[in-house]
Amino acid sequence: MVTVGTKTYSAKEKDIEKKWYVIDASGKTLGRISTEIAKILRGKNKPIFTPHVDCGDYVIVINSSKLAVTGNKLEDKKYYRHSGYVGNMKITSLGKLMKKSPQYVLLKAVKGMLPHNILGRKLIKKLKIYPGPVHPHKAQKPEVLEV
DSSP states (O other): OOOSSOOOOOOOGGGOOOOEEEEEOTTOBHHHHHHHHHHHHHTTTSTTOOTTSOOOOEEEEEOGGGOBOOTTHHHHOEEEEEOSSTTOEEEEEHHHHHHHOHHHHHHHHHHTTSOSSHHHHHHHTTEEEOSSSOOSOGGGOOEEOOO
């Protein structure tokens, strides 16, 4: 069966215009805001979305230290890292990690929602996270985005 006259549109890198968005994370739930950020980074909110092309926009997240989580996740949720040596697994709770580095918590959540390949590594570089209300990206004229 052949359909004549209909072609699937595939976006090219030169056709895509990148925007900058600012998201205020204060009081927002970690998982809910992570999914929205991942959608914008990937470009799934645009009608020209193409799976193998970077169609997404830049995202600046401010006030990441004021993220909220539900339930007992501050004590129960654990982050694991391993140096590669025997017996060297480090386990950190979400509460301790939020005090030490709130940017890392949000970065890890968003990174897990992006593709695990070259495209995903390219997309995560477009995410800028800051613990306070100030950021150095005024020159890009970012739009405030309500999530």
